[in-house]
Amino acid sequence: MSLVAGIDSSTQSCKIVVCEADTGTVVREARVPHPDGTEVHPDAWWEALTQASAGLLEGVEAVAVAGQQHGMVTVDDHGEVVRPALLWNDTRSAGAAADLVDELGGAGAWADAVGTVPTASLTAAKLRWFAEHEPAAASRARGVMLPHDWLTWKLSGSERPTTDRGDASGTGYWDPAGNTYRTDLLEHAFGRQLDLPRVASPDEAVGRTPEGALVAPGTGDNMGSALGLGLRPGDAVVSLGTSGTVFAVGDHPSHSPQGAICGFADATGRYLPLVCTLNAARVLDATAAMLGTDLPGLDRLATLAEPGAGGIVLLPYLDGERTPDLPGAAGSLHHLNRDNMRPENIARAAVEGMLLGLADGLAALTDSGVPVERVQLVGGAARSEAVRAAAPTVLGAPVEVPPPAEYVAIGAARQAAWVLAGTGEPPEWNVGEPEFTAQPQEIAGLHERYARVRRDTHGV
Numbered sequence: 001m002s003l004v005a006g007i008d009s010s011t012q013s014c015k016i017v018v019c020e021a022d023t024g025t026v027v028r029e030a031r032v033p034h035p036d037g038t039e040v041h042p043d044a045w046w047e048a049l050t051q052a053s054a055g056l057l058e059g060v061e062a063v064a065v066a067g068q069q070h071g072m073v074t075v076d077d078h079g080e081v082v083r084p085a086l087l088w089n090d091t092r093s094a095g096a097a098a099d100l101v102d103e104l105g106g107a108g109a110w111a112d113a114v115g116t117v118p119t120a121s122l123t124a125a126k127l128r129w130f131a132e133h134e135p136a137a138a139s140r141a142r143g144v145m146l147p148h149d150w151l152t153w154k155l156s157g158s159e160r161p162t163t164d165r166g167d168a169s170g171t172g173y174w175d176p177a178g179n180t181y182r183t184d185l186l187e188h189a190f191g192r193q194l195d196l197p198r199v200a201s202p203d204e205a206v207g208r209t210p211e212g213a214l215v216a217p218g219t220g221d222n223m224g225s226a227l228g229l230g231l232r233p234g235d236a237v238v239s240l241g242t243s244g245t246v247f248a249v250g251d252h253p254s255h256s257p258q259g260a261i262c263g264f265a266d267a268t269g270r271y272l273p274l275v276c277t278l279n280a281a282r283v284l285d286a287t288a289a290m291l292g293t294d295l296p297g298l299d300r301l302a303t304l305a306e307p308g309a310g311g312i313v314l315l316p317y318l319d320g321e322r323t324p325d326l327p328g329a330a331g332s333l334h335h336l337n338r339d340n341m342r343p344e345n346i347a348r349a350a351v352e353g354m355l356l357g358l359a360d361g362l363a364a365l366t367d368s369g370v371p372v373e374r375v376q377l378v379g380g381a382a383r384s385e386a387v388r389a390a391a392p393t394v395l396g397a398p399v400e401v402p403p404p405a406e407y408v409a410i411g412a413a414r415q416a417a418w419v420l421a422g423t424g425e426p427p428e429w430n431v432g433e434p435e436f437t438a439q440p441q442e443i444a445g446l447h448e449r450y451a452r453v454r455r456d457t458h459g460v
């Protein structure tokens with residue numbers, strides 16, 4: 001029995017699974033937390049990966065890394081990291097993103113060029129911020145890569161860093177439809193050229209670990225999750241980790257001139273239209289802390305409240321927001337009165353507020369022609385009973401919760417198994433029967449109330 005490993009280097013932690021290559025059965029796993037913050041030195045990811053993999057990778061024949069998308073890792077002439085990585089959720093590059101959009105002639109020009117309109121999250125916007133605000137450090141940068149590229153490079157010991165279509169498509173200087181770097185846009189953003197990782201093909205071995213395991217190209221975490229879940233047409237994923245994401249896999253590049261949908265590539269040669277919010281599981285963490293309880297306590301409270309939270313609306317923009325593009329926004333609670341201002345309703349409003357932003361994302365996907373027959377709910381906050389119960393109605397679609405597992409890491413492991421097998425397509429791995437399934441119901445006024453409050457407060 002061959003073993004493969006998948007690594008999910010995500011915002012809050014490094015998770016590793018070791019799976020049987022033929023079936024995907026997880027035989028061992030580990031998790032080590034990452035430091036908090038929106039700027040993190042890549043060495044901290046390496047340390048977490050090293051700790052999590054200690055004693056875990058015995059007998060593993062192939063490995064792949066899926067990582068949080070967009071993070072800017074810059075290296076100097078000697079391959080040393082120039083400054084801590086700016087992460088996908090660091091909003092200091094919001095002004096740079098707005099400048100880039102204007103300079104190219106508006107959102108539509110970016111959608112045409114690279115399928116995605118820059119927000120603060122995109123690597124191109126971070127590079128512009130870096131060049132403008134830290135010119136001395138920026139002048140030392142020789143190359144730029146993404147978190148998974150850097151970790152894959154360290155693991156494989158390859159001469160030149162590599163990336164894959166999926167993660168490259170989140171930079172703002174790689175065109176998924178043309179399968180090519182737009183070095184003109186990189187130069188426009190940063191002011192000069194930088195060395196870029198080679199884009200490996202989806203099933204290519206890019207090196208070997210010191211122990212001799214094959215290293216697969218890896219990918220971005222959302223692309224890893226799509227591979228781990230084995231998405232089919234009609235499936236959409238709602239992932240509730242640090243970020244909230246909603247995405248599907250398709251055969252054609254997406255094009256969203258208004259910018260809500262990021263037109264990413266997937267990890268298999270296809271496409272992955274995605275909408276991302278900055279505020280997901282941590283909205284529940286923060287609400288639980290505010291109410292003086294823990295996550296199970298928040299769940300109990302939210303379950304006691306009626307759908308609609310007695311009319312209370314939480315706009316959950318605790319870390320600013322990416323979709324809608326409101327990087328400087330703060331969260332706000334609306335429609336409180338003496339009757340409804342109870343912990344149960346606040347807990348429920350947090351669950352609904354987190355999901356309502358993703359309901360808008362799902363509507364944007366379906367309006368753009370993506371077929372959605374069911375939503376698969378994954379990520380840390382999909383473990384919450386209250387979230388599971390509210391999701392079908394708030395999202396307006398049938399919801400399934402697959403067996404709880406680290407699907408990003410499993411997707412990376414499936415890619416590693418694909419590279420090991422040398423077959424045309426990834427091996428068939430069975431995800432198993434859903435742990436929870438529910439149909440949507442009508443809640444009068446819920447979506448309208450949220451949209452009205454958002455419009456009145458933020459004008460969008």
Ligand SMILES: Nc1ncnc2c1ncn2[C@@H]1O[C@H](COP(=O)(O)OP(=O)(O)O)[C@@H](O)[C@H]1O
Nearest residue numbers: 010011012013241242281295379380381383384
């Ligand atoms: N039962 C639960 N209810 C709500 N949130 C949960 C639960 N279990 C874990 N979480 C949250 O999930 C988040 C981590 O999810 P994860 O998908 O691992 O994030 P990331 O991939 O962004 O690092 C944390 O914020 C944690 O509090």
Ligand SMILES: O=C(CO)[C@@H](O)[C@H](O)COP(=O)(O)O
Nearest residue numbers: 010011068069088241242243
């Ligand atoms: O920026 C995006 C997607 O475009 C985020 O989804 C990041 O990829 C971080 O993911 P998590 O750590 O929240 O899973």
